[in-house]
Amino acid sequence: MIRSIVTIGAGQAAAVAARALRRRGFDGRIELLGAEPEAPYQRPPLSKEYLAGDDDCGLHLLSEKWCAANDVHLRLGQPAVRIRPERGLIELADGTEVAADAVLVATGGSPRRLPGVEGERIHYLRTLRDADRLRAQLRPGVHVIVIGAGFIGAEVAATSRGKGADVTVVETLDVPLQRVLGRDIGATCAAIHRREGVTLRLGESVESVVETPTGVVVTTSGGRIEGDLVVVGIGITPNTTVAEQSGLAVDNGILVDEYCRTVVSNVYAAGDVANHWHPLFGERIRVEHFDNASRQATAAANNMIGRITPYADPHWFWSDQYDRNLQYTGHAPVWDELVVRGSVEECDFSAFYLRDGLVRAAFAIDRGADVLVAKELIAGRVSVDAHILADEDVDLSELTALEEQL
Amino acid sequence: MSEPNPVEWVPVAELSELARRKKKQVVVGDTPIALFLVNGRVFALHDVCVHKQRSLSKGTVLHGRIICPGHQWSFDPATGEAADQVECQPTYDVRVENDKVYVDPRPRPGRADAGAAPYTTTAAG
Known part of the structure; x- marks a missing residue:
């Protein structure tokens, strides 16, 4: 009998799971363990509305009032270390042990970093803190150099233009999103950026990024670019340390079946960290998008309480640019x-x-x-x-x- | 003699205009309204999505619900309630007579229990 469910991670997947569990009538203990100090919030606006300066864009996922009314507990700013399935508990970094009959691992991902590329004017965008720091430097007239023309890079470029910044985007491939969309359709994305006044440097690889007292210098295979700040958007890597410490199978994320179950009974995974066996496509797919996190979390929540639900929906995501x-x-x-x-x-x-x-x-x-x-x-x-x-x-x-x- | 607030039905479309695409944008006064034909019944919702101002009439009807083209928010055509969200799309009373569609341009009263929903937000979806 599952009497307590704990999520490791307190982002989109965790919040949706908590909500789904209560909606389905689960009346045991629910606790969300968050490594970040903030209560659950959604990340999509961090590169769009929130970055643009809109504080009222509705970032937070679970209100205090709702958590109180639904007896959902948040334990924030305290990373989990490992699950001890045989003892039915989770160990936290400070030594605390949290009892759990079932666990949802929803630890998300971390931005892939360029080695040694760190500094006041250098940004990676994943958390609310990251967004706050970037937002403070994003002003009219500054020259933003975006490394990577994926979705985060493209959205940061668009938002920066909206704020009146000059933008240069550096991308290794010949067109943005080439692997997903192909050359022809990817080229339309390039055209959109150019039309909005973005300088695109495609097919160029970054050789060095140096912060100077007054700015940044990015050297690529195509030359030297001087700017005021750099945003690196070259993807994320799944946060699998807890999973590895807990004996879960990990290969490009936590391996889960179509029911979002890991190899350990009563331990599930969802969201950016889950490498999911997708029954519709007949292969493992790890997806780093909002809707996927929500749907996997819903499926995991259902399965935890015995409502057997495969996650077989086609993935879906959006991007708002300009x-x-x-x-x-x-x-x-x-x-x-x-x-x-x-x-x-x-x-x-x-x-x-x-x-x-x-x-x-x-x-x-x-x-x-x-x-x-x-x-x-x-x-x-x-x-x-x-x-x-x-x-x-x-x-x-x-x-x-x-x-x-x- | 008369009602305090008599309904002024405004003719907005021919029913036949909804036959093919099942949807049509009309404008009453300054208000864009999206008409949808769902399972043989006509519904009217404010055309501008409460989420991010996309045009609902460019969306679609799926499994009896109105889907916004912007971020796939799903609305109950009768009440305007959005699935899994606090927000509610304004809706309007509709009358069909002699194959003509009429709309009462005063929005229906909104949902009262929005505070019970977990999400306090309007973003993403």
């Missing part, structure tokens, strides 16, 4: 057909990534409705003619409606 809304769903490391609906030139399109006649992933700019349809098509393994997807006279939602009737 006034545009980008969305992606699914998983397509390779594809054999790319179908574009709309106009790539006008940045008003959706792109469908097909393999063996099935939609495996989709990306869209300002066409969230198409992405929603794509998600349904992916989940249902619906075979769709490429011509239909490309035909703007066809209402895509009819494709899913048809599916519902079958």
Whole structure:
């Protein structure tokens, strides 16, 4: 009988799990252990609204009032060290032992760092503190050098432009998001940044980053760039130390099955740290996005209390850059057909990534409705003619409606 | 003789205009309103999403719910309640007569128990 559930980590996945458990009627003890001092907050606004200076963008996930009303306890600023499954407890860094019948490991990730690249003017963005520090330096007229044109880099570039900063983005690949979107669609993302006045230095690798008394100097394979601050956005690595100390199987994150179970009974993992066996795609996938954290956490919470629920949804995420809304769903490391609906030139399109006649992933700019349809098509393994997807006279939602009737 | 606040039904669309795409943006006064045809019934919601001001009429209807194209917030077409969120999208009374759609431009009273929800926020989703 599970009478107490503790999360290691107090971010998105932990907060959603707590909420799901109470909603499902679990009435045992719930405790969230957070390494950071802050109560659970969501990270997506840290590179967008919050970074832009909006304090009222609703960062916090669980209000004090809700925690009190639902008897959910937060133990913050105290990292966990390991789980002792045989003793049913978790050891904290200060020696405290916290009893737990079931554990959700939701330790997230840490920014990948460039060796030795640290300083007052050098930023990595993951936590609220990181965002506060960057925000204080982000002023009109400063020159921000962003290293990495992934989602964090792109969003920081967009927000910085919005604040009146000059922005240079350095990216090793030839186009942004090349591995996810491919060359042609990635090129549209490059065009958006250029249109907004960002200097893009693509296909250049960083050789050194040096902080001087008055600024920063970044040397790349293409030359020397002088700026006021540097933001490094080159991905994250999963925080697996606790998992390793606890005897969990770890390989690019904590290995979990489709039910978000680790190899140790009653220990689950969710969010950025979980390398999840995805039944729909038939492979292990570790995803570093908000919606995935929420859905995995919900599935884990259900499974902890005996409501057997696989997590099989296609992944979905969005990015807001400038006034545009980008969305992606699914998983397509390779594809054999790319179908574009709309106009790539006008940045008003959706792109469908097909393999063996099935939609495996989709990306869209300002066409969230198409992405929603794509998600349904992916989940249902619906075979769709490429011509239909490309035909703007066809209402895509009819494709899913048809599916519902079958 | 008359009601204190008589409903002034404003004609906004022909029912046939909703047949194909199941949705249409109309403007009443200065207010953009999104009409949706869900399971044969017409619903009216404020077109500007309470979350991040995207246009709901560019969204879609899925499994009987209105999905915002911006961040996939999911709304109950009748009440405007957003799934897993505190926020509530304003909704309007609708009347269909002789294949014409009428809207009462005064928003319906909102949900009362928003304080019970865990999220205090409007961001992300």
